[in-house]
Amino acid sequence: MTLKREKTQIVIQIIMTLFAVIIIYPMIMILLMSFKSDAEIVTSPLTIPSEFVFANYAEAWDSMNYLRVLGNSTFLTVCTVAIGTMIYSMAGYAVVRAKRGKIFFSCVFYMFLAGLVIPPQVTLVPLVVWLKALHLSNTFQGLIGVMIAGGTATGVFLIRNFISTIPQALEEAAVIDGCSPIGVFFRIIFPLLKPIVVTLVIMNSINVWNDFMHPLLLLQGAAARTVPLAVYFFKGEFTTQWNVLFAGLTLSIIPLLVVYFILQRHIMGGLMSGAVKS
Template identity: 35%
Template structure:
């Protein structure tokens, strides 16, 4: 726990120091707590825009991933048809082939669609890259649910969508929490695609925006640590809100 928590603690403490304190004694506690690095950060870069952009991209892609992958997983897990196995394997191919290998075709596609310098390009890419692992996780959870639940719901007059939405979906909340955290963190921390698709300063996300804090010859480390602290807070909040579902998702099926 100490190994995991200490770097986070050091980051927060360093964001409350002056640059001179960090350079003279980087591992020491601050002599006096100062919010000056945060004020300098707000004046130096549009940190609010970076946070809002990252939140919009991460939340938008997670919502689309949960919607699409849950319906696809329900169909694959609960309906038997000729191409069931092939369709499932098609989704699993997304786990085997790195999406970054297709960066040139993706760039040309976004250019043809007019989505360069648009947050929609990032949302679409993160949604496409997050669906395979999400379908893989959710299909396994759907297959563990008793078929008798669906039969009882259909006897009561539910159609397929009502069975999915009202009966099965609430039962796989642990899996949904797991999928949400995995994809939110992936989208929030990604540096590669925003660097390729976004050039306007006002549309940059947190990882790319933090790059502007590094100077050619030196960096203001106190301001950089303040930016890193602010960028880490939303992920911590998301994990705290969904940690119960995440833990249940990890341990589901461990005990019969």
């Protein structure tokens, strides 16, 4: 019995290790290939490079306009996530705790939730027209608005559910001390929201940073490219030069992977609780 168990244990160990290697291999593959010379990538693409060619990275860096692109993505993500988290929390608080006009606030809440079943494609055609009318087409302000609005359903839903678990006695005490509802929110509730805010920030950062469809259609012009967009147009230039292309891909995933390896517990935990709660 124990011998059989040990055998199963070893088999599981081998299968899992192999599986992890297979999953991670494509990333190691692009890393190795990104250092190969133009000649070596044709003759022996999959071996460890005989010499490491850093020129691929220099070329990729320049033609992607790497720092600019990284700056654009960071700006977009930070603004969307910071403003978004703040206003999701405020709205989530309002829909749970409003004392009068409950019907009005629950209508607002269900309108926010409609975003769960409306696919983002539905808004695309009107957005192109609408942003033009508001003089927001091809601007970051417009895209930030679209991304915040797109995350509304999940954001408000998670916040609302979290706030309804907080006992009201806390707030009532503050009200007796002369605090207005807005004051109660900022002084008492918002600090308590930390766990769910961390989850939201992680989920939204990854979504916004990796989003491709919205920048592609709503943010035209080379100067405004985000990371996924830059990679997309980069492929067009280097279709046959896998080494330079892979240097570009590596550059584009490094920032997020570095953050992942540092904060992996929080990221896994955040994504998991986000999925479980919504």
